Amino acid sequence: MNSYSGIQYSEQSYADKPHIYTISELTDKVKVLLEDNFSFIWICGEISNLRIPASGHFYFTLKDEKAQINAVMFRGQNRNLKFMPEDGMSVKGIGRVSVYEPRGAYQIILEYLEPKGTGAIQLAFEQLKERLSAEGLFDEKYKTPLPFLPCKISIITSPTGAVIHDILKIVNRRFPSIPIEIIPAKVQGDGSDKEIVSGLETINVRSDSDVVILARGGGSLEDFHAFNSEEVARAIFASKIPVISAVGHETDFSIADFVADLRAPTPSAAAELAVPLKRDLIKKTAELTTNITIRFSRYIEHLQTRLQEISHRLADPNKRIADLRLRTDDLLSRLIRTLKANIIQQQVRFEWRFDKLSLHNPLIYTKKANDKLYQINNNLLTYIRICLTREQFLLRELDARLTALSPDAILDRGYSIIRTIPDAVIVRNPQQVEIGQDLEVMVAKGSLICSVKRKQYYGKTDI
Numbered sequence: 001m002n003s004y005s006g007i008q009y010s011e012q013s014y015a016d017k018p019h020i021y022t023i024s025e026l027t028d029k030v031k032v033l034l035e036d037n038f039s040f041i042w043i044c045g046e047i048s049n050l051r052i053p054a055s056g057h058f059y060f061t062l063k064d065e066k067a068q069i070n071a072v073m074f075r076g077q078n079r080n081l082k083f084m085p086e087d088g089m090s091v092k093g094i095g096r097v098s099v100y101e102p103r104g105a106y107q108i109i110l111e112y113l114e115p116k117g118t119g120a121i122q123l124a125f126e127q128l129k130e131r132l133s134a135e136g137l138f139d140e141k142y143k144t145p146l147p148f149l150p151c152k153i154s155i156i157t158s159p160t161g162a163v164i165h166d167i168l169k170i171v172n173r174r175f176p177s178i179p180i181e182i183i184p185a186k187v188q189g190d191g192s193d194k195e196i197v198s199g200l201e202t203i204n205v206r207s208d209s210d211v212v213i214l215a216r217g218g219g220s221l222e223d224f225h226a227f228n229s230e231e232v233a234r235a236i237f238a239s240k241i242p243v244i245s246a247v248g249h250e251t252d253f254s255i256a257d258f259v260a261d262l263r264a265p266t267p268s269a270a271a272e273l274a275v276p277l278k279r280d281l282i283k284k285t286a287e288l289t290t291n292i293t294i295r296f297s298r299y300i301e302h303l304q305t306r307l308q309e310i311s312h313r314l315a316d317p318n319k320r321i322a323d324l325r326l327r328t329d330d331l332l333s334r335l336i337r338t339l340k341a342n343i344i345q346q347q348v349r350f351e352w353r354f355d356k357l358s359l360h361n362p363l364i365y366t367k368k369a370n371d372k373l374y375q376i377n378n379n380l381l382t383y384i385r386i387c388l389t390r391e392q393f394l395l396r397e398l399d400a401r402l403t404a405l406s407p408d409a410i411l412d413r414g415y416s417i418i419r420t421i422p423d424a425v426i427v428r429n430p431q432q433v434e435i436g437q438d439l440e441v442m443v444a445k446g447s448l449i450c451s452v453k454r455k456q457y458y459g460k461t462d463i
Helices: 011-015 023-037 120-135 162-174 192-206 230-238 255-259 267-274 278-313 317-359 362-404 407-412
Strands: 002-004 007-009 041-051 058-063 068-073 090-100 105-115 153-157 180-184 211-216 243-247 417-420 438-443 446-451
Touching: 023 090, 041 068, 068 090, 120 230, 120 255, 153 162, 153 192, 162 180, 162 211, 162 267, 180 192, 192 211, 192 230, 211 267, 230 255, 243 255, 243 267
Parallel strands: 068 105, 153 180, 153 211, 211 243
Antiparallel strands: 002 007, 041 058, 041 090, 058 068, 090 105, 417 438, 438 446
């Protein structure tokens, strides 16, 4: 009996050569075991480490107080979700347990997911509402006021429901002559949001309506799915024609209510908000007509009285015209005399300025300046010649002096210069040399090397 790491085995069992699993085989068996025993299960937990790569799949971790498991939800399933998962959200869902073989990690592949404790539709509603509000789709500055009296009303709703009959009844009661256009559309179920968007786009392309009523009756939050969709919200926001949202009852709110230019608590209220009462307008028009008639009558009477007063005070026009003609002739004569005097004065002033300018003609000053410049130039040239002649004379005098004092000139006159060898000291005194000493005698055309035979100094020989 042998043991290894606490495990005992016999020689016989070792000889039987038990099956040794590879990692791939073991992982594959564990995967089959888990998938067979946990094909589809409900699971709940808290989301953490949510990742959404470019593939569109959801990768996250589900955890509770004691454990955690990796979870994945592929794009084909998560695109049907009515909410967006977030870290920290408690959820529950259906999935199958499997093993991711490259890592050997077990995980759950989810087919369905919903928030735990809060409905998915309600959560999707809140998330979309918050996102569109952040983008500014609910801001009052984008709301378009309704026209006072629309020439045409377009209604997007189901043509078979009671809503359309209520709206038509109220509109016809309040203002029977207003044209009404009904755009039939599904208000719940698959494809309802696309039909509503198509209706809004059609009305805006035609651009012949003054107001749009988007209406449906009451229902649950699931029934309001089309009116809580992002596509319908953006279509309402993009509409150039004012939109009244009349969805459900007074306590019901939808995304369309927040985006629309006006929210009506009920479809019937939308009809009342869209058109005024015709009888009230007729009554108001009659009152205004009577008021205007009275005011114009009084104003005309006032003008007639004023005209009579002015007529009594108005003088004969012919006399007034004759006076004005005489005054015009007098003013014309005075104007002509004044203009002639001004012209003569300006002419005299012009002649005086011309004479003054002639005396100060620049050509005269230029000629005088040129003559003066010519004279100065001649004087300068004469002075330069005198200076050059004087300097040339001085230069020749200095050259003669320098030539007279030049050692070469002295040597040319037969003089010589005696220097000691090898010191090259000029001999000025016989006492500087010794009998027999060699000396260099420099003459005009060269030099001589001589030896001292005798010295004389002031008549004394061989000192």
